[in-house]
Amino acid sequence: QSVLTQPPSASGTPGQRVTISCSGSSSNIGSNYVYWYQQLPGTAPKLLIYRNNQRPSGVPDRFSGSKSGTSASLAISGLRSEDEADYYCAAWDDSLSGALFGGGTKLTVL
Amino acid sequence: EVQLVESGGGVVRPGGSLRLSCAASGFTFDDYGMSWVRQAPGKGLEWVSGINWNGGSTGYADSVKGRFTISRDNAKNSLYLQMNSLRAEDTALYHCARVYCGGDCYFDAFDIWGQGTMVTVSS
Numbered sequence: 001q002s003v004l005t006q007p008p009s010a011s012g013t014p015g016q017r018v019t020i021s022c023s024g025s026s027s028n029i030g031s032n033y034v035y036w037y038q039q040l041p042g043t044a045p046k047l048l049i050y051r052n053n054q055r056p057s058g059v060p061d062r063f064s065g066s067k068s069g070t071s072a073s074l075a076i077s078g079l080r081s082e083d084e085a086d087y088y089c090a091a092w093d094d095s096l097s098g099a100l101f102g103g104g105t106k107l108t109v110l
Numbered sequence: 111e112v113q114l115v116e117s118g119g120g121v122v123r124p125g126g127s128l129r130l131s132c133a134a135s136g137f138t139f140d141d142y143g144m145s146w147v148r149q150a151p152g153k154g155l156e157w158v159s160g161i162n163w164n165g166g167s168t169g170y171a172d173s174v175k176g177r178f179t180i181s182r183d184n185a186k187n188s189l190y191l192q193m194n195s196l197r198a199e200d201t202a203l204y205h206c207a208r209v210y211c212g213g214d215c216y217f218d219a220f221d222i223w224g225q226g227t228m229v230t231v232s233s
Contacts, residue, residue, distance in 0.1 A: 035219050037155070044205055044226060045147075045155065050219035088155050092217050098171050099145075099157035099217045 004028065004089055004102035011108040017077040020105045022089030024070050028100055032092040034072040036065055039086045039104075048087070049074060076107075084109045112136035112222055114206050119227030126196050130227055132189040132206030140164070140184040143209035143216040146191050148202035149226070156202075159191065160209065160216025169216055174200075196231045203228050 005023040012018040022034065036049040047056050049065035052072065064075045072091075076083055089102040118130040132144070145160035159170045159180040168180050179192040189206050203226040211218035 033218075037220070039155075044223040045220070046223070047210075047219050047221050050210060050221075056219075056221060086154075090155075090157075090220075096172065098169060099160070101147075101155040101157060104154040 003093065003096075004091060004100050006087075006089060006102035006105045008103065009106050009108065011110055012076075012079045013110050014079055014081065016079045017075060018079060018107065019076075020074045020087050020089075020107070022072045022074070022102050024072075024091060024100075026070060027095040028070075028091040028093040029067065029072055030070040031094060034065065034067050035090040036063075036074045037088045037090065039088065041085070045088065079109055081109045083107060112208075114208065114222055114224035116204060116206055116224045116227035119204065119229045121230045121232060122196055123233050124197060124231055126231070127192070127194045128196065128229060130191040130193065130204055130206075130229070132191075132224060134187045134189065134208070137208070137222075139182075139187040141213055143211065143213060143218075144182065144189045145207050145209055145216055145220060146180065146189075146204055147207055147220065147223075148200075148204045148229075150199075150202040153202075157217075158204070161189070162216050163213030167214070167216065193229070196229075198231050201229060201231050 033051040037045040039045045052067045053065045146158040177195045205226040207220035208222040210221040
């Protein structure tokens with residue numbers, strides 16, 4: 001069981017705004033940056049958000065990240081069919097001296 | 111083109127060893143820390159190990175500490191993962207990933223990923 005907790009699934013219709021949560025603790029999200037990755041079926045993960053809310057070049061501004069206390073969220077606005085994928089949060093954990101990934105959220109576009 | 115290509119995966123018996131390699135191209139390899147991330151079939155991502163630009167700083171997940179060793183050869187633009195005492199639970203697709211922060215770290219954004227090499231531990 002991951003120390004970073006994500007809902008196993010989320011869904012939305014095209015054009016809708018969806019959010020995916022990532023809950024941690026003071027030793028990880030509470031004191032370190034959060035990262036988000038998108039994994040399309042059969043492909044390697046892709047960096048979506050880094051250092052809580054920064055977007056790499058090439059990532060549409062429909063994707064945004066935020067952090068508050070020991071929780072973080074990924075928001076996707078203007079949902080598209082191609083957004084259907086697995087989404088993972090990640091953070092460093094000071095207690096473990098290691099990196100953690102959330103269990104992943106499977107996003108379905110209805 | 112910036113690229114990471116893993117190799118060395120295969121089928122190995124419990125207790126056996128395997129050495130994975132990751133060949134980097136398209137960027138200055140020794141400007142970056144690197145990490146290994148694995149994904150068991152049908153499961154989520156798990157960070158395995160990381161190394162800074164010159165190998166002077168390394169880190170491991172508790173699940174592999176004492177069994178796996180990460181290393182790099184900057185002259186060959188290559189990253190390695192020596193895996194010993196393999197267990198069934200080590201069965202996974204192993205990705206190498208470039209660490210965004212630059213050289214002197216092994217965890218930050220993983221901005222470039224390889225496609226992975228599959229390791230199967232089975233008797």
